[in-house]
Amino acid sequence: MKYILMMSAKKADFDWYANWSKHDLQANFAFMRGFSKELKDSGTFVSAEGLAFPDQAKIVRAGSSGEPITDAVFPEAKEFLAGYWIVDVESPEQAYRIAARASAAPGPGGTPGNIPIEVRQVMSGPPEELL
Amino acid sequence: MDVSIEHLLRELTPQVLGTVVRRFQDFAAAEDAVQEASLAAAMQWPREGLPENPRAWLTQVAFRRMADHIRSESARQRRESEVALEAARTSESTAFETAPQEDDTLVLVFMCCHPALTPASAIALTLRAVGGLSTAEIAHAFLVPEATMAQRISRAKQSIKNSGIPFQLPTSEERAQRLRAVLHVLYLIFNEGYTSSTGPDLRRADLSHEAMRLTRIVHHLQPNDTEVAGLLALMLLTDARRLARTGAEGELIPLAQQDRALWDRQQIAEGVALLSATLPKGSVGPYQLQAAIAAVHDEAARAEDTDWPQILALYELLKRMSDNPMVMLNHAIATAMVHGPSKGLELLRALDSDARLAGHHRLDAVRAHLLEMAGDHEVAITHYRIAAGRTTSLPERNYLMTQAARLSEGPTSAARTAPPTGQ
Numbered sequence: 007m008k009y010i011l012m013m014s015a016k017k018a019d020f021d022w023y024a025n026w027s028k029h030d031l032q033a034n035f036a037f038m039r040g041f042s043k044e045l046k047d048s049g050t051f052v053s054a055e056g057l058a059f060p061d062q063a064k065i066v067r068a069g070s071s072g073e074p075i076t077d078a079v080f081p082e083a084k085e086f087l088a089g090y091w092i093v094d095v096e097s098p099e100q101a102y103r104i105a106a107r108a109s110a111a112p113g114p115g116g117t118p119g120n121i122p123i124e125v126r127q128v129m130s131g132p133p134e135e136l137l
Numbered sequence: 138m139d140v141s142i143e144h145l146l147r148e149l150t151p152q153v154l155g156t157v158v159r160r161f162q163d164f165a166a167a168e169d170a171v172q173e174a175s176l177a178a179a180m181q182w183p184r185e186g187l188p189e190n191p192r193a194w195l196t197q198v199a200f201r202r203m204a205d206h207i208r209s210e211s212a213r214q215r216r217e218s219e220v221a222l223e224a225a226r227t228s229e230s231t232a233f234e235t236a237p238q239e240d241d242t243l244v245l246v247f248m249c250c251h252p253a254l255t256p257a258s259a260i261a262l263t264l265r266a267v268g269g270l271s272t273a274e275i276a277h278a279f280l281v282p283e284a285t286m287a288q289r290i291s292r293a294k295q296s297i298k299n300s301g302i303p304f305q306l307p308t309s310e311e312r313a314q315r316l317r318a319v320l321h322v323l324y325l326i327f328n329e330g331y332t333s334s335t336g337p338d339l340r341r342a343d344l345s346h347e348a349m350r351l352t353r354i355v356h357h358l359q360p361n362d363t364e365v366a367g368l369l370a371l372m373l374l375t376d377a378r379r380l381a382r383t384g385a386e387g388e389l390i391p392l393a394q395q396d397r398a399l400w401d402r403q404q405i406a407e408g409v410a411l412l413s414a415t416l417p418k419g420s421v422g423p424y425q426l427q428a429a430i431a432a433v434h435d436e437a438a439r440a441e442d443t444d445w446p447q448i449l450a451l452y453e454l455l456k457r458m459s460d461n462p463m464v465m466l467n468h469a470i471a472t473a474m475v476h477g478p479s480k481g482l483e484l485l486r487a488l489d490s491d492a493r494l495a496g497h498h499r500l501d502a503v504r505a506h507l508l509e510m511a512g513d514h515e516v517a518i519t520h521y522r523i524a525a526g527r528t529t530s531l532p533e534r535n536y537l538m539t540q541a542a543r544l545s546e547g548p549t550s551a552a553r554t555a556p557p558t559g560q
Contacts, residue, residue, distance in 0.1 A: 007529070008280075049257075049289030052281050094281050096257055129531040 008052060008094050008128040009101035011108060013121055014085040020059050030114045037111050045093060045104070056089035092128065101125055139183050145191060146175050150269030151354075153195045155241020158304050161203050164248065165294035168266055170202035171195070175269065242267070243358045244306055246351075250319040253300045258293035259322045260329070265290055267354070268347050278344050279329070316359070320368050320424065323352050327372050331379070345376055366415040367425030373408035374431035377401040389536040393440035405435045426455045445474040462493045466503050478511035498527035502537060514544050 015023075026034070045051040063086065065077040091108065095101050105123040113119035150171060157167040174195045188194040249263040264270045264278075276286035307315040330344025352369045359365050381395035412428050430451050437443040449471040455464050465488055473481025485504050494500045505520035521541035525534050 046284060047288055049285050049292055051285045094257075094279070094285070096255055127529045129529055129534070 011091045011105045012124040013088045033112050050093045052092040052094050054091040060086040147269035149192050151242040151245050151267045157199045166206050170199040173202050174198035250322040252318050261289050262293040363415050363418050363420050364422040364424045367428050370408045370412040370428035373404050377404040389532045423459050449475045473507050478507045481507045498524040518544050
């Protein structure tokens with residue numbers, strides 16, 4: 007079963023993150039590389055992407071003739087997706103354990119960030135006929 | 138690659154692998170060596186023609202790879218066992234016997250489906266070592282990157298190595314239990330293909346065919362095991378309905394509404410014949426019972442001709458044998474079809490306290506359907522929607538939401554057919 011692990015944060019959190027010390031940033035990058043390798047080595051990795059900072063994010067709606075109407079204004083309280091992992095695991099508990107690892111990514115001073123990770127199951131094909 | 142060469146290679150893979158593992162007693166390395174030999178064959182044979190004895194050719198190439206492997210290992214470690222070195226030397230100098238030992242394939246199957254492995258590992262390893270599929274093909278079938286699948290297979294091989302499982306048939310005391318584990322893995326492979334036979338990736342359906350091919354091999358090796366035959370019959374009888382169970386847009390079509398002209402009659406006949414030959418042998422197990430239930434459905438010309446009393450009787454037997462809550466749900470459906478929805482709903486109430494079904498969408502889906510049968514549309518709608526919120530299958534969610542929408546949009550006659558969740 008596949009799960010998506012989504013890390014989201016407010017605009018202010020992205021700005022805060024961009025101002026971490028070099029040492030803290032490098033510790034964070036190293037953790038993420040190691041985490042990615044762990045997923046690959048354990049045979050659970052499906053895909054992962056990090057997204058650009060929300061500064062350039064646009065909200066797009068279709069106009070009257072279907073043309074894109076872009077809107078750059080967003081409320082401060084909104085959560086933006088920072089990145090995600092998709093993993094193929096044997097149980098929801100295994101997905102939760104992986105999410106907890108990601109959540110523990112080090113913040114300033116090496117303290118675990120405890121960032122909330124939203125875990126959702128990826129939909130699959132039709133159900134099996136029953137045993 | 139030439140299809141006939143591909144088939145030949147896949148048929149020979151477990152036989153050659155068995156010979157190599159028996160000789161060198163190193164499953165992980167032997168598996169790599171045989172994969173390399175298969176690749177070499179896939180390159181050379183179409184160009185140069187089939188060798189006179191393809192199995193001997195493959196075995197020889199794999200033996201040479203093993204010899205190379207052992208030499209490089211011992212060069213690195215300087216303490217390789219004499220046995221392995223001796224095997225490496227003689228494999229090159231002597232015309233070794235390639236007499237296929239049929240048991241080798243069976244030993245391989247037991248090894249790949251060893252209970253020490255997680256189901257996902259056992260599935261991947263079985264498809265590669267016994268099925269002869271490449272890592273890329275298996276990765277594609279499970280929609281994961283090739284590197285992930287390669288890692289999964291290599292970890293599975295490592296587990297086998299670490300656990301020290303010898304390359305031999307399980308003892309007679311263990312045998313029955315180990316065979317059940319094998320059948321479970323084959324069943325999971327079948328379902329993986331069967332439950333994803335729609336959508337953009339039709340290749341996944343190949344997993345069902347692969348599971349049937351592998352089950353046939355095991356059936357051939359264990360012709361007197363009635364549950365092996367039962368599983369093969371179940372696969373044939375279930376897969377026969379494949380084309381009818383989804384519509385053009387991939388939407389789920391419940392059994393009762395399927396176009397039975399699309400069912401594969403030949404496959405049904407084969408499944409029924411196999412089952413009829415097996416049942417009189419005694420020792421009726423869960424796979425045979427499920428096959429028997431599938432056969433009753435398959436033999437009804439129209440949904441309304443279904444022999445529900447017989448299905449109910451079969452579920453009664455199955456219920457005594459298996460503690461699976463899904464069997465209880467299907468039993469409740471069969472009860473509703475024979476004795477009316479209120480009897481079925483009564484059985485569902487007893488299942489409410491089963492922790493294994495707590496929050497499971499199927500309990501709500503079945504309840505919704507039985508409530509609809511009973512004419513209680515308001516509550517049925519609620520349960521269809523609860524079930525839709527809980528399922529992780531996209532076609533099933535679409536189906537359940539459509540059911541709720543249909544009921545809330547107008548008075549229609551209550552459904553008199555069985556829900557799609559039960560056989």
